[in-house]
Each structure stands twice: as C-alpha cells, then as structure tokens.
Amino acid sequence: MKAATSMQELLTSYAAAMELSVDEGRDRVRCVACGHRCLIPPGRSGICKVRFNRDGRLYGPRGYVSGLQLDPIEKKPFFHAYPGSRALSFGMLGCDFHCGYCQNWVTSQALRDPAAESSIVALEPGDILLHARRNDALVLTSTYNEPLITSEWAMEVFRPGKAEGFITSYVSNGNSTPEVIEYIKPWVDLYKIDLKGFDDKRYRKLGGTLQNVLDGIDRVHRAGLWLELVTLIVPGFNDGDEELRGIAGFIAELSPDIPWHITAFHPDYNMRDTAATSRSLLLRAHQFGRTAGLRFVYAGNLPGRVGNLENTYCPGCGALLVERTGYRIRRYELQEGRCSRCEAPVPGLWHTPQTISHTGLQRSA
Numbered sequence: 248m249k250a251a252t253s254m255q256e257l258l259t260s261y262a263a264a265m266e267l268s269v270d271e272g273r274d275r276v277r278c279v280a281c282g283h284r285c286l287i288p289p290g291r292s293g294i295c296k297v298r299f300n301r302d303g304r305l306y307g308p309r310g311y312v313s314g315l316q317l318d319p320i321e322k323k324p325f326f327h328a329y330p331g332s333r334a335l336s337f338g339m340l341g342c343d344f345h346c347g348y349c350q351n352w353v354t355s356q357a358l359r360d361p362a363a364e365s366s367i368v369a370l371e372p373g374d375i376l377l378h379a380r381r382n383d384a385l386v387l388t389s390t391y392n393e394p395l396i397t398s399e400w401a402m403e404v405f406r407p408g409k410a411e412g413f414i415t416s417y418v419s420n421g422n423s424t425p426e427v428i429e430y431i432k433p434w435v436d437l438y439k440i441d442l443k444g445f446d447d448k449r450y451r452k453l454g455g456t457l458q459n460v461l462d463g464i465d466r467v468h469r470a471g472l473w474l475e476l477v478t479l480i481v482p483g484f485n486d487g488d489e490e491l492r493g494i495a496g497f498i499a500e501l502s503p504d505i506p507w508h509i510t511a512f513h514p515d516y517n518m519r520d521t522a523a524t525s526r527s528l529l530l531r532a533h534q535f536g537r538t539a540g541l542r543f544v545y546a547g548n549l550p551g552r553v554g555n556l557e558n559t560y561c562p563g564c565g566a567l568l569v570e571r572t573g574y575r576i577r578r579y580e581l582q583e584g585r586c587s588r589c590e591a592p593v594p595g596l597w598h599t600p601q602t603i604s605h606t607g608l609q610r611s612a
Contacts, residue, residue: 261367263309265298265399267427274303279426281343281395282459294454295396296358297341309400311367313354314338314391315375317382319574323390323418324508325475326545326559327595328437330569331576334416335384337375338391339400340365344420344454346443347517348481354391356516372404376411386437390418398431405434414596421463422455428466436596438472440464444485445493461497468501473596477508477547480532482522491532495539503540504562504594509533511548526552543594550574563591 269277271286278285278293285293292299298307320334342355349355357365379387387408389401394417405415416437442464444450447457467474478494480486498505509532511524529546533556536544546556550573559569566588570578580587584597 261308261311261369262301262306263399265305265307267398267430268305274300276300276303276305278305279424280398281393281427282422282424282455282463283343284424295341295343295393297339297396307399308339308397309403310371311339311369312337312375313340313357313365313367315368315370315378317384320386321571321574323388323416323439324477324547325416325437325439326508326569327475327506327543328473329385329414329596329598330579332385333383334386334388335375335379335382336388336390337404338389339397340367340392341396342393343396343422344393346453348479348512348515348521350515351391352516355393372407375404376408379408379413384413386414386416388416388418394419395423395427398427402431402434409434420455421460421467423463423466425466428470432470432472435472438467439475439477440467442476442478442494444478445490445497446485449485465501468505475506475508477510478532479510479512480524480528481512481518482524482528486528488535491535492539495536495541499539499541503542505541506543506545507536507541508545508547509536513548529553529556559593561586561589561591561593564589568593
C-alpha cells in the first residue's frame, strides 16, 4: 500500500493520457469530463486536481483504487435494480465539488484537504474483476470519489466487466457534460445522482451550479440509463419546504417513475456541529414527493424508523412488492418486473424471486 502523500506523487506515479479532452491550441487542453469544462494550460491541473496538462496532453489517474468494498446494492442506493445483489464498489481520489458535509471526504478531498489522509493500492482492471468474481458480485460501481473525473479508468474496468456479464453503475454528483455521457453510455447500466438541493447559491458553495446538475440529470435520463436520485437532507442547508417541493416537482416533471431517495444527514467533515436529520423531516420530504406525483419515494439512513417508507409498492394496486429494513431484503414479490398480484409493470431492472437470498445474488443466476 502506498500513501498518497501529495498530488504530485499520485499524478506522476499513476497517470495516463485521457480521452475526454479537446485540443484548444498553444498546448492548452479542455477537459470535458465534468461540467466545469476546465481549460488547462501546460503544467496546470483542473478544478478536480487529478486531471492535468502534461506537455499539451491531458493526463489523469489510472491503475489504482483508494477504496474497494463489497456492498449490498441497496447501499448505493439502488432500490429498483437487482435487489439483494452484491455490488463491488471501487473509487479513486479527487472530486470536482467540495461539499462541507461530504461523507466520503477522506477520498474525495484527499488532494485538496491535508487532513484527508488516504492511501492507494495499485490494481489493474483484471484484479478488480477477479475480486468481484471471487465475491459473487453482480454489480461493479464507480464511487467514493466523483466517477465522472475518472471515467476513462472506470471504462477500463467496465468494458471487460460487461463482457463477463457484470452490471455497471455510477454514483455521481451529476455535474456531467454531453461528451462524458456519450462516452460512458455504452458501458454503464445504472446511474445514481445526488441532487443536493434546489438553490443555485447554495450549489455554488458546494462547487457547482444547480442548472448544470439539472441538465445532467435530464441527460442521463434521455440516454436511457436506469436513473435513481438521492437528496441528503441537511438541517439548515436544504431542508426548506420550498426547496424540497422544488426538487420533487422537477423530478416528477422529468418522470414520476424515477425513484427519489431522501436520506438522513449525520454530522461529518466540516459540518460536525450540524444536527442530524430527524425522522419527522424525512417524513415531511416524503409527503412533498408524493404530493408532486412521484410514485417511488424512499426514506433512508434511519432503518426501521421510517415505517414502510423503505418498501416498494405496486403503483397499480398498492401491493407490497419489496420489503426492506435498511439494506436487507425481507420479501420480494415481483415476477419478471411485474406485480405478482395485478401484473402491472414496475419500472426498474429486476430478477426472479428464486435468485434472491439474504447473502446476495449469484452472478450466474
């Protein structure tokens, strides 16, 4: 294991030429991996600090992970994609945002914040796939840092992974470009986006803009990737009624079938003095989602404390289809993506009940 003690060490030891780049002349390159679209002169890096110009070419990280962990797919969270399956999560360092409440700050802010002491392990794509096979994972997930800024590396993993039958996914802030979505579209099945609020001024404090994230959500939806949205509700930051109604209304206008996860904040990183999200706040946000016409609204991070708001119900007859407590599947009643009682189709990517177990979904099933 090698300590990532400096950005320079990381970039010189684990760097490769990047494809999501446009030559702008005079040895300048424009990175198109994220919505910042950084114009980078020689010897400089972009906002993310991991993509940089070396002698007129854009370089970025490859060949390592800063995190590699087997998770239930519900933890990502995806609730309408292969419930009960295992997801092998891998991530690198860096992010194009700098959220003060980031819960993955040790990796996402490692090249920006000296307090984030991360380490990296040299791995090739075949090593990651071998680990996934040995642990009966069905899903490969690029996460922990912002996957958009390391898309070339993720595709190195996903291309052979899909050939072997793996499902592939991104866990992202949504700050994309048309170019990066076009680049990853053939190789990504599932896409989770954090819609962090509905106020541009607050979004700029996090390092982005609201409109580009909204455009990114629309872009993923139109690309045909399975999309689920998450809003981490932070008391005093994005918990106002108008803001929550705005989020719910935006999603409903795009499609009432997009699952919206409203999750509870816990004090972390630079917001350790902020109170944790209450159950009542999650219930209020849930009601806004239902009132807006969303058919699948879930409350998370408070397992067993939000009544039936972790479950999936048939949008037709209301039958209980997937019963959950936290990340554990307790009941599964879909048949080939339809309600087992009224046969109404349920949006998502599903499998047969026989493949579900509490220890995971076998990839060969």
